[in-house]
Amino acid sequence: MQPEDAILLLTKYLKGDGPVARFVLWGTYCDGALQKREPFRDEHLAGLRALKEQGVLITLGPTEGSTHVFAIFESDSKASVCALLEQDVYWREGIWTQLDVYPWVQAF
Numbered sequence: 001m002q003p004e005d006a007i008l009l010l011t012k013y014l015k016g017d018g019p020v021a022r023f024v025l026w027g028t029y030c031d032g033a034l035q036k037r038e039p040f041r042d043e044h045l046a047g048l049r050a051l052k053e054q055g056v057l058i059t060l061g062p063t064e065g066s067t068h069v070f071a072i073f074e075s076d077s078k079a080s081v082c083a084l085l086e087q088d089v090y091w092r093e094g095i096w097t098q099l100d101v102y103p104w105v106q107a108f
Contacts, residue, residue, distance in 0.1 A: 022106060023081045025060070025071035027099040033066050040089040047088055056084070069096060078103060 030036060037044070051057035051073075060071035073081045081101050090096045 020076055021074070022058070022104045023073045023075060023078055024102050024104045025069065025073065025081070025085065025099060026102070027069040028097045029062065029066050029069060030094055030097050033062075033095055036093075037090065037095045040093050040095065043089045044095075051084065069099075072104070073101075 048057060048060060056073055056075055058072040058074060060069065062069055073084075075081045075084075078101050082099070085091055085096075085099050085101070088096070091099065
């Protein structure tokens with residue numbers, strides 16, 4: 001985390017209007033995900049862009065071979081991150097088959 005990012009996060013926290021914790025997502029894709037995701041990809045990416053613009057999503061992407069998905073979120077709770085993920089079309093349509101969210105402490 002860059003110093004200016006830490007200052008922004010702390011400012012939001014002190015004002016009471018920003019995320020206070022980071023969470024990591026580790027999940028799995030269905031077999032044949034690259035083909036099965038195609039009809040839903042635009043909706044999926046639009047949702048991710050919106051979360052990124054809101055400052056909730058830091059990063060998200062597949063592992064090479066698209067067998068797993070990894071993400072970092074900033075939010076007030078694990079429950080809110082899980083709720084966002086469950087609204088994603090990839091979850092609703094079975095492209096993502098398992099989603100595990102963990103509180104994360106960034107050391108560096």
